[in-house]
Amino acid sequence: MRYFIFILPLLAIVACSSPEERAEREAQKEIDECTVVGYKPNTPAFDDCRQQVKDREEKKAADRIKAATDIPSLRPDSNLPTGVSIPIR
Numbered sequence: 001m002r003y004f005i006f007i008l009p010l011l012a013i014v015a016c017s018s019p020e021e022r023a024e025r026e027a028q029k030e031i032d033e034c035t036v037v038g039y040k041p042n043t044p045a046f047d048d049c050r051q052q053v054k055d056r057e058e059k060k061a062a063d064r065i066k067a068a069t070d071i072p073s074l075r076p077d078s079n080l081p082t083g084v085s086i087p088i089r
Contacts, residue, residue: 030054
């Protein structure tokens with residue numbers, strides 16, 4: 001419960017950001033990452049680097065979604081038991 005109190009304001013802040021703000025943050029992350037590596041802005045190599053960073057982030061997001069949906073107990077066709085039984089001696 002204590003952690004919920006700390007997470008709730010963070011969720012409110014994230015939920016309030018507009019798609020444009022999120023896109024701007026993602027673009028800045030791409031720019032920062034490629035600049036740190038040593039690419040010069042406004043060059044084809046820099047643009048390629050930004051695209052690679054964007055593709056990598058999209059793959060990570062897709063992998064997280066896939067991992068979350070691959071949990072057998074969350075699938076409706078799952079034949080796993082719904083509870084845990086503890087043997088009594």
